[in-house]
Amino acid sequence: MQQEEYQSYVEQLIPVFGEPDFELVCNQVMAHEHASINLIVKIELKRIMTPCKKSIDLRGRVKGQCHQYELDGYTHWLDDVAINTYHKSIERYGSYTEGVWEALTNTRNNFRVLHKNKELISTSEDKNDDGLFKTKLIRFGHYLTRSENRLRMSTQVTVLLPNGNLIHGTSSDLSSSGAKIKVPAAFEYGLGQIVQVSFPTLAKETGIKDLNGDFPYRILGIHDSEESDSYRWLRLKMEANHNIISIAIDEKLNKNKRRTLHDQKDQVVRVRTQGYEHCFLRHTTNIPLFFSGDVLKYAILTDHNESLWKHWHDEKNQPVINHLFKAERMQFLTKPGLKASRTHFYSFKHDHEDRELFYSMMSSEGTQQERLLFWHIGAKRKSWKVIRLSLFELEKEDKERLLTVAPEMEGVLSTLTHMGILTEISLPDTQKDYLLTDKPALAPKELNPYRHATAPISQAHALYFDSAPRRTEPRFNYQTLVTLHHPQLGDVTGRTLDISINGLSIQLDKAVQLTKKSDVKVTFNDLQSLDKNTPLSRIGYHVLKVASNGINIQLHIEDSLKTQKSKAFLSRLIEHNIERLPMDYEQLPSMEMLKIMHQLLLNKLTTTPFFIEKDNHKIKTRCIGVNFPLNRLNKIWQHLGDENTLNLEPIFKTRVRQLLVEPLKTPANQRSHHHEIYLAVVIKDGKIKSVFTRMLQEFSSYNDRLTFIKKAKEHGEFLAIRVTTTAVKNPLSTTSESELSQLAQHAIHYARALENELSSIVGCGEIADITDEVLIRLELG
Structure with a gap:
């Protein structure tokens, strides 16, 4: 009998x-085996359970960095994989035996084992498909809060845990206030624990002996590693007030070559x-809003949220969104001491005698x-909308930090008290x-x-998200008599x-009752009298916007x-007088404001x-x-992924065409696609x-949806999301292009x-969590 055949008996015994x-x-266990098999198994068991007295030195034998450990009276040089294996094996064998020794000298990252298994390692097509929706994590806005120097280099550290265990680790990101270190997974780590960290290698390189001392750090985050389950990453925050770490970082960075490399990275x-x-x-299809008390001051527009902004314009195309945020509502949402709040609005429009009347109700x-x-x-109306307002108080620290970036904007910042995000969460299919x-x-x-x-109309400034001009053609100040x-x-x-x-802005001699749906005829009286053969009488124009006074009107031909022919004449008129027309x-908006x-x-x-x-003809996230900290949804995707990637497979894997391919076929800047998806998160x-997902269209009936939600709650948690997908024509904004140009001056290859x-x-x-609104609408909340 071969070893593989009787090994299962050994493992059981x-x-x-x-x-x-x-x-x-x-x-x-071996009742049906020959007596010789029984003897072989016992001999093998006796061998692997024999106490071992050999020290292990894996330096140069494994793919990983080794550290010295004193374990059970023996000195070993082990890497993270081996120390993890040691603790698991000791628990299994009961003590340091020949079986433990064999496990440590045959870990998966041992060069001999890697060479032996080289031809067995292959990636199937199915496995490649599974990786299509593992997305790299980017921490938005993070660089804005990091004003201190940090050292992105690998340096050895020692960590003393609260239970007395002294372990070796490696830092990857070090600053005066925090650190990110890699540690063996074999030990227990707890969020909020205080650990003592020393930096022996950094002390030797910088000559700062104090770095050999213990520095108290609090564990803020514990993350599994994508590459190996033998180690984890700890995010730490310094708990002491001193500048030794800052001095060490400056010492390392003061070398010109390293300083330049650091700044470039x-x-x-x-x-x-x-x-x-x-x-x-x-x-984004969301509308960012900025308030001064209960008054809306600014709104940030894009090609994709402008339709929602335009929805809140009356029959004269004047903005009236301010009435959505009336004083009593804002006072409720911005109570003193309330740092953040969230609410839903239900709304619709009613046409009455050429007037558009808006109705809204806060949840x-x-x-x-x-x-x-x-x-x-x-x-029952096409104008029906359900929108969510997320409101955040602008704290003093936020304003002070931003003034270091744009001090000239102090006048604007001093007036702002809150910022909000307006998100539409309704769909025609859910009405x-x-x-x-x-x-x-x-x-x-x-x-x-x-x-x-x-009345009154909104006085908020609508600013485009970028400083790029939006007009499709130049306008010129020019006065001439017209008849509408x-x-x-x-x-x-x-x-x-x-x-x-193609356009006109005119001031009438008296107010008129026109709306944005009106069509009018315009005659250029003075210009027509100069040349009666030119078609400048009764030119058709659409009304774009009517001022609240009914006198100032914007038109489009x-x-x-x-x-x-009329357009051709106006083109020649402008071209021939270009030098005289202001x-x-x-x-x-200023770049500083944005x-x-x-x-x-x-x-x-x-x-x-x-x-x-699109990678190799495949669409992927x-x-x-x-x-x-990550929100609830992102924690789920992280659990399915790893430390640096979130796995969106439950959303997209069986719905690539509906959620990704078809939306990308829609011409950019025209329309975003929205879908509602229900999640059942099984928790044990x-x-x-596991996570099970169903699109709204995949339910056969209302009762089918209710059953899904009920079972989801029984076995764990129910969540609902709204997935928005938009085709991108040009991902680079003027701001991005400016930043790339500056980088190219110093590191063109990176740029x-x-x-x-x-x-x-x-x-x-975008993925929006709409669980609470779905439960309310289905009368389950």
């Missing part, structure tokens, strides 16, 4: 070797992170009967959910308290304020054959952004942006065992590599 009932168990990390951050900001307002009536009346309950026997007039006032004609209003005279080939310059707002937003993510690339003994990496992004998305 190790726990009972030396026990009084060993012979009985042995006979039972720091800049590369910053530019890379900012590249992904700006791609996210450019493609905490009204009675249950009023809310159900609001749902039944509103959810029927709000009609599942019986309609209350209340009169519709009961909703009148939730109707918005028609409307079938119901007749003729009204006025003058142009500015003019372009009709795109038709009738207007082609340009009406677009008012762009920089401040971006930094505030990137530290307060309310959704999880992810980025898509590349990176994911997070804040620390406090640990996540080129980063530009290629960022340019290969083909899609961007």
